[in-house]
Amino acid sequence: MLRRILLPALVTSTLLVGATVQSTASVADTADRRSASPTSQVPPASDKERLNGSATRSGPSEEDCTEAAERAARTATAPSSYSCLTQLTPAEGKAARVSSATAGRISASAALVAPLPVNDCTGDEDGSWWSTRTMQCQIDPNVKYTYRDSDGTVLGTALFATAQQLDVATNSLQWTETDQITMLSSTGTLPANLGVSWTTNCSATCTPRSTKPWVQTPIRDGQNLKTTYTLRDVPSTVYDYIDLDYQLSIGSPDAIDLLPPITWGGAEVRCDNKLSVLDKAGCVVPWYTPTLRVSRAQYGSSADMIEWAQNNLSGHWGLRGTGEPLHRLQSSSQQDSNRRAICGTTKFTADPAIQDDSCDEFPFAGTYESGALNGVDHGKDCAQVTAVRAGTTNDLALDWPIVTTAGMASGSEKCVRGHIPRSLNTDLGGAYGVFIKEVLLADDDPFWIRVTL
Template sequence: MIRRMLACGLAAGILAFGAQPASPAAPRPEDRTAPAAFAAPEKERAPRGGPAEATSTCEEAKEAAGGNRPYGCITRISSVRQADAASGSLRAAAGVPLPTNNCTGDEDGYWYATRTWMCEIDPNVHYTYYDQNNKWLGAATFAVAQQLDLDRLSLTWKETDQVKMIAREGTLPANLSISWTTECKSACAPNSTKVWEEQPVGLGQNLEKTYSVTNQPSQKYDFIDHTYKLDIHAAGTIPLTEPITWSGSRFRCDSKQALGNTSGCVVAWFTPTLSVSRAKFGSSADMIAWAQKNLSGHWGLKGTGKPLSRLQNAQQQKDNRRRVCETAWTPDQTVAEVTCDEFPFASSYESGALNGIQNGSECAQVKAVQKDSTGVLATDWPTVTTIGTVTGKEVCVRGHIPSSLNTGVGSYYVKLIREARLADKDEFWVQVTA
């Protein structure tokens, strides 16, 4: 979001699951396709604040002009508080549409994201032009649009920036132009990209440019946060104040940290959702849904419980599995292909073994219920029923579940880890679907 609200220039303004999961394998080329383990991702708004309010009324530009020359200034007024009604009517009268990207429909100056892209559209950048006597001469409204497309299997990403004059009135300098610079810290190459420099712009003209930036290879997690600088000014004039600046496009890159032998970048603050289908996983999916509804932890249930978080340490996963599923366990042989299934997953920090239990008998106990004999396990064993007394305060559930249903959920979790590039302690939701 834009932080500095003012700029000007001479003559114009400057502007698991029960079965132990295998470690995620190195992604294959086909893994770049749409992730099947995800529930349909809906973009989330960035948690770090909202659009900044204007902090100046062009007094700084007026003072710098010294009362003996025309001047211009830029302000950004939040659309959240209904900025400048006159500008809005002007834009409607001009019939100029806003620039478009994945944030179309959310043109409020906030950053939005999924795990693999970020965007924002800000329609309220205002340029105002005054004469040397501080008399208003004219004004223009600009929309700024940005989108970053990340690659979970590459340290290079693409950014597409747009600037568009969407309304104007009165008299403006004939040579009004745009300058834009994107800057990144030392982890990036290049560190600075001049997107436009004194690029002429007129009503309805959409400036658009796509460019690439690369995270310098490292053996750690790098958190990338760009700074953007925008000038709107009369080309060739001398700047009187600094350009407006903003940031907020924060994401994470790593090399061989979240996933072995691969490098990539994701929006770490976006929480993905593991989709577990009853049609595919029958009683294993029903056990998760039962626990989310009936046990006080409501693990992974969005809107009610807290998300789960990935546990990356393989030895700790095995230890968790052993404590929950290999202590006080007698498999119910009336269940086909019976195995011990558990939730929360052994490869999550929410595992019962990390939250106080000494053996699996302290979990709530359930078993698969047979409904049919078609030979399709998800159809034949679609639900669970409780065994013994359940208080609702148990920190885990342990189930007698057919093996392929149990391991199927586990394989989907591994797929989510790969597709979302989940690192240790990265959070995720679990959604049971039809």
């Protein structure tokens, strides 16, 4: 997989542009001291998203098993029993589980179907990888074992489910993986000493490079095998993209395996040692796009300006389902240039009607979507809005909750510029700085932005 090589850079970003320029560190520290500090941006399991593309596992099919059994029966020089492990399609797996459950209800001698293994993918047992920024999981209930005699006649079958979960941390270069396999049901006769072998391989710079949770470990009908182990990144001077792949075999010394083990990949971890954030080393799931939540109750008209732009300007920046994600810009010098273009001291005049007026801009100067990087060299060419006063409670978010347009907006502008009370502007900049740290947002990493109540 071809990736941009990400190198360290100073971490500075702010939404406030004017006579005073604050770095992410100072703004974030200010936000941390506020009693209403931003809540954690690391998403819960309910916010997980599905990995597209090669998300589902592939492996030998039932047809492959039948053909291999026929070849073995024709060419065998001595009687032998055979077995093969196949990957069912989701539809085939579901039909197999329904058939086993039905058999269990109508036959006293048939075993009931065991429950699926449980992890943060429970409810999404489709064999696909799902993730948040700090978790990746999968449950695949579609693995079938078939046991045949020397003539190719099926003697017995077993249906298995596998489950995996990787839990990484943005403040650690090590993470855990928990793997499970359950024999859900069986039919007929299975060979003695049926066992599971599983290998996990991870690419450099991961250690250990190979882990074997089970080596011909016995398993019986209804049993769940489960193990947790630790993996670690050995940090380099660039971002470390670590791919993990897996190999599963189920068999017995009493039966010849007709097919190779099932193999799959799709799990990926990105780690860095103080590259995305200068004082932090940690790991994330790189293909998950996190969401910055911006509260109206905390940021008032500054939040409303973002929502106005997302809904009324054609860019719809960061609006999931309508626009494209924003992308973090890490270069402090480029951020400064972006600010000067939109809100330089010669390009913005404070409005005395706005309490402690400041120049607020969206998309942020600290993103690649900044108007200054997309053809705008003066903030007057952005859509213009101004905060509207609604009260005198000394709570700025309540007193200045919304914006109104100033002049005409065509909807095709590359940015919006607003007259916003300074603290609302600065504190929202602090929230973005905290967000960058919490989710280890690297240069050009995408993120969504959602305005909440």
